[in-house]
Amino acid sequence: MALSRSGSNLLKPISPFFSCAPSILSRSISSSNDSITVETSIPFTAHNCEPPSRSVTTSAAELRSFFRDMALMRRMEIAADSLYKAKLIRGFCHLYDGQEAVAVGMEAAITRKDCIITAYRDHCTFLSRGGNLVEVFAELMGRRAGMSNGKGGSMHFYRKEGGFYGGHGIVGAQVPLGCGLAFAQKYSKDENVTFAMYGDGAANQGQLFEALNIAALWDLPAILVCENNHYGMGTAEWRAAKSPAYYKRGDYVPGLKVDGMDAFAVKQACKFAKEHALKNGPIILEMDTYRYHGHSMSDPGSTYRTRDEISGVRQERDPIERIRKLLLSHEISTETELKDIEKEVRKEVDNAISKAKESEMPDPSELFTNVYVKGFGVEAYGADRKELRATLP
Amino acid sequence: MATLFQGLPSSTAFSSSNKFNHAPAPTSFSERKSSIVTVRSDARWSPVLNSATHKPQRLITNAVATKADSSLASTSSKPGHELLLFEALREGLEEEMERDPCVCVMGEDVGHYGGSYKVTKGLATKFGDLRVLDTPIAENSFTGMGIGAAMTGLRPIIEGMNMGFLLLAFNQISNNCGMLHYTSGGQFKIPVVIRGPGGVGRQLGAEHSQRLESYFQSIPGIQMVACSTPYNAKGLMKAAIRSENPVILFEHVLLYNLKDRIPDEEYVLSLEEAEMVRPGEHVTILTYSRMRYHVMQAAKTLVNKGYDPEVIDIRSLKPFDLHTIGKSVKKTHRVLIVEECMRTGGIGASLTAAITENFNDDLDAPIVCLSSQDVPTPYAGTLEEWTVVQPAQIVTAVEQLCQ
Numbered sequence: 001m002a003l004s005r006s007g008s009n010l011l012k013p014i015s016p017f018f019s020c021a022p023s024i025l026s027r028s029i030s031s032s033n034d035s036i037t038v039e040t041s042i043p044f045t046a047h048n049c050e051p052p053s054r055s056v057t058t059s060a061a062e063l064r065s066f067f068r069d070m071a072l073m074r075r076m077e078i079a080a081d082s083l084y085k086a087k088l089i090r091g092f093c094h095l096y097d098g099q100e101a102v103a104v105g106m107e108a109a110i111t112r113k114d115c116i117i118t119a120y121r122d123h124c125t126f127l128s129r130g131g132n133l134v135e136v137f138a139e140l141m142g143r144r145a146g147m148s149n150g151k152g153g154s155m156h157f158y159r160k161e162g163g164f165y166g167g168h169g170i171v172g173a174q175v176p177l178g179c180g181l182a183f184a185q186k187y188s189k190d191e192n193v194t195f196a197m198y199g200d201g202a203a204n205q206g207q208l209f210e211a212l213n214i215a216a217l218w219d220l221p222a223i224l225v226c227e228n229n230h231y232g233m234g235t236a237e238w239r240a241a242k243s244p245a246y247y248k249r250g251d252y253v254p255g256l257k258v259d260g261m262d263a264f265a266v267k268q269a270c271k272f273a274k275e276h277a278l279k280n281g282p283i284i285l286e287m288d289t290y291r292y293h294g295h296s297m298s299d300p301g302s303t304y305r306t307r308d309e310i311s312g313v314r315q316e317r318d319p320i321e322r323i324r325k326l327l328l329s330h331e332i333s334t335e336t337e338l339k340d341i342e343k344e345v346r347k348e349v350d351n352a353i354s355k356a357k358e359s360e361m362p363d364p365s366e367l368f369t370n371v372y373v374k375g376f377g378v379e380a381y382g383a384d385r386k387e388l389r390a391t392l393p
Numbered sequence: 394m395a396t397l398f399q400g401l402p403s404s405t406a407f408s409s410s411n412k413f414n415h416a417p418a419p420t421s422f423s424e425r426k427s428s429i430v431t432v433r434s435d436a437r438w439s440p441v442l443n444s445a446t447h448k449p450q451r452l453i454t455n456a457v458a459t460k461a462d463s464s465l466a467s468t469s470s471k472p473g474h475e476l477l478l479f480e481a482l483r484e485g486l487e488e489e490m491e492r493d494p495c496v497c498v499m500g501e502d503v504g505h506y507g508g509s510y511k512v513t514k515g516l517a518t519k520f521g522d523l524r525v526l527d528t529p530i531a532e533n534s535f536t537g538m539g540i541g542a543a544m545t546g547l548r549p550i551i552e553g554m555n556m557g558f559l560l561l562a563f564n565q566i567s568n569n570c571g572m573l574h575y576t577s578g579g580q581f582k583i584p585v586v587i588r589g590p591g592g593v594g595r596q597l598g599a600e601h602s603q604r605l606e607s608y609f610q611s612i613p614g615i616q617m618v619a620c621s622t623p624y625n626a627k628g629l630m631k632a633a634i635r636s637e638n639p640v641i642l643f644e645h646v647l648l649y650n651l652k653d654r655i656p657d658e659e660y661v662l663s664l665e666e667a668e669m670v671r672p673g674e675h676v677t678i679l680t681y682s683r684m685r686y687h688v689m690q691a692a693k694t695l696v697n698k699g700y701d702p703e704v705i706d707i708r709s710l711k712p713f714d715l716h717t718i719g720k721s722v723k724k725t726h727r728v729l730i731v732e733e734c735m736r737t738g739g740i741g742a743s744l745t746a747a748i749t750e751n752f753n754d755d756l757d758a759p760i761v762c763l764s765s766q767d768v769p770t771p772y773a774g775t776l777e778e779w780t781v782v783q784p785a786q787i788v789t790a791v792e793q794l795c796q
Contacts, residue, residue, distance in 0.1 A: 115545075117541070146578070147578060147580075148576055148577055148578035148580075149578035149579075151575060151576060151578060152576040152577065152578065153576075156576035156577065158576075158577040158578075158580050158581065159580075160577075160580040160581060165541070165544055165581075166573075167576075167577075168568075168569070169568070170564055173537060173564055173565060173569060175534075175537075176533065176534040176535070176536070176537025176538050176541065176565065177537050177538070177540055177541035177544070177565075177569060178541060179534070179537075179538050179541065180537060180538035180539060180540060180541020180543075180544070181541045181542065181544065181545055183538055183541070183542050183547075184541070184542040184544075184545040184546070184547045185545075186523075187497065187523060187542070187547060206533070207531075207533045207534045207537065210529070210531035210533060210534035210535075211531075211534040211537065211538065213529055213531065214528060214529060214531065214534060214535060214538065217529070218526070369579070370574055370575050370578065370579040371574070371575055371613055371614050372574070372614065372616070372638045373574060373582050373637035373638050
């Protein structure tokens with residue numbers, strides 16, 4: 001897909017936090033495959049490379065799918081919030097609402113053969129990689145119908161056939177894993193890339209720089225994506241990082257700073273990064289994004305930031321609102337249509353929850369399955385399996 | 394003659410302490426007893442006579458199994474070829490890399506340098522830089538990278554230059570390597586092999602003499618094996634690479650230059666099986682890795698004193714081969730565990746608990762466990778000798794146990 005279009009006839013100077021200006025190229029609707037050119041909210045800032053163009057080609061169908069997907073993700077996270085408060089979800093639950101544009105934009109730029117690996121804020125990324133809602137809710141509630149059979153929980157969502165490698169609880173540990181995925185891709189020469197995602201808190205982990213060094217040395221197709229929501233749990237980025245320009249932290253590795261609340265900027269950046277990584281090795285993307293919820297359900301989210309800040313971002317930069325305005329201004333959908341989609345999505349989520357609630361808890365014998373491959377379990381056998389079988393505690 | 398002891402990595406700092414050779418039958422020895430070979434700690438293989446005169450003054454702390462005993466367990470066919478333990482590891486590794494293109498090795502100095510203990514020597518020129526990878530000194534991340542690569546289907550072998558360095562990668566080994574198969578509901582397999590030399594060497598200092606089997610043993614989802622002879626080193630290496638589970642293969646710094654005869658034909662050993670080194674009647678001695686040789690030396694003394702110990706090299710540290718161990722306990726009713734791990738929370742401690750729980754009715758006496766002292770390994774030679782279990786202590790323990 002061509003990266004740059006005749007951007008000169010797209011107007012309006014862009015000020016940050018302003019949603020995309022309507023284009024004079026807007027036509028009256030229906031043909032959903034007509035390409036529309038959209039400008040990202042702000043230009044990309046680059047480090048050690050040439051930034052891609054601000055003009056992104058899209059289509060009405062894509063705009064609609066972005067809206068629906070993000071609305072679904074938003075609803076899913078809100079529903080998870082209420083389930084947690086109803087004590088149906090226990091333990092840790094990290095919600096992604098506000099950051100949906102990153103998941104949706106990234107997915108639009110890549111294929112299912114490319115790998116994504118992320119940390120514990122993984123519900124929406126799992127969904128975008130082909131997961132379904134019933135699996136999500138069942139896993140969150142610890143039921144057998146979950147994608148990890150109820151044994152993983154909120155922080156351990158995986159989908160092998162979708163190229164989604166999780167779902168990791170320890171901050172930063174997924175980045176070396178991600179570089180390993182990129183290594184395997186290079187080893188099998190299959191022209192795919194890996195997106196290893198982490199947050200601004202994890203950006204200070206040593207293993208990240210170790211992995212980046214190895215990835216740059218061996219020319220691995222690894223793309224490190226920093227989802228900078230400006231708070232590492234309760235610590236603001238300026239209190240945790242001497243240099244909060246995460247896209248520059250790679251030094252010799254090129255970097256790009258992207259407005260993570262704009263799905264098209266994300267899509268453009270990921271496309272650019274994929275091409276770059278396949279030719280030149282690793283690149284860092286910093287997605288400037290924001291989470292409305294606290295770090296997790298046990299964090300109110302308001303002790304280290306003001307409610308005004310949260311509602312301010314929600315008003316000016318909300319990713320779903322941006323798409324809604326685009327849809328309306330390009331006259332692709334009407335207000336009522338969009339409201340209908342939201343209602344439909346809500347219903348879908350509610351149905352999924354009730355279906356997930358019907359699934360039963362895992363059987364006690366499942367405690368020992370999948371510890372080892374081949375059903376080895378935790379029992380020790382001797383060479384002659386017909387003889388005494390002693391069980392270890 | 395000198396060629397028998399070739400292959401010592403002379404250019405590394407560790408090499409000076411690795412002179413631990415077991416002389417086969419050269420004609421250069423002026424005097425040779427029928428099946429007994431004595432190896433001395435300094436490995437100067439001047440005739441056996443000298444060692445006999447030195448014996449009362451100096452404890453021989455680094456004995457090696459007699460040829461007769463090792464051949465019982467190690468080879469079945471007389472024709473075969475002789476090699477050193479690190480060469481056996483290399484042979485196993487090379488065969489597996491030829492057989493399966495998904496096998497790759499990553500570690501510090503494994504490629505162009507040939508491996509700090511020469512286990513991977515020549516493999517980089519043979520298989521290329523993408524299959525034998527030199528990593529920077531970043532254990533945490535390259536272990537993580539190996540695990541990530543394994544999630545997609547590659548079979549990396551991650552080498553820690555010294556097992557102690559893998560402590561830096563403990564998070565990756567515990568959380569990702571051990572747990573991913575479980576937390577993903579079986580979606581991902583992690584067929585990695587993590588290997589490296591550990592154990593108390595020759596005055597290497599506290600940080601380079603660590604026994605990590607005690608730290609790794611509680612990680613669910615991994616298997617641990619310890620090799621002790623060239624025969625089982627090659628067999629276990631091949632089995633570990635073929636296994637779908639993550640396997641940690643513990644080698645010992647002082648055993649790399651052990652020489653023995655192994656079969657020419659291909660063989661793979663079972664990862665969960667223990668090895669019967671010497672069948673006996675009076676007491677079961679359970680051991681692994683280098684302590685096997687201390688036990689075998691003590692066994693000679695014990696036999697002379699009229700005892701008949703049964704020596705089992707447990708090989709599989711996680712899970713224990715309770716079948717073989719159980720059969721032995723039922724026969725002898727007395728157990729002595731000799732290990733190089735620390736006393737607190739070591740393999741011996743877990744083994745004691747496992748045997749007591751499962752075979753308590755068959756025991757005539759409490760289990761005795763001889764382990765290393767709970768101290769950082771000192772540098773001074775004499776102190777270092779006393780950190781680990783010596784054959785004399787084993788003899789005393791058996792005598793007390795059998796009263």
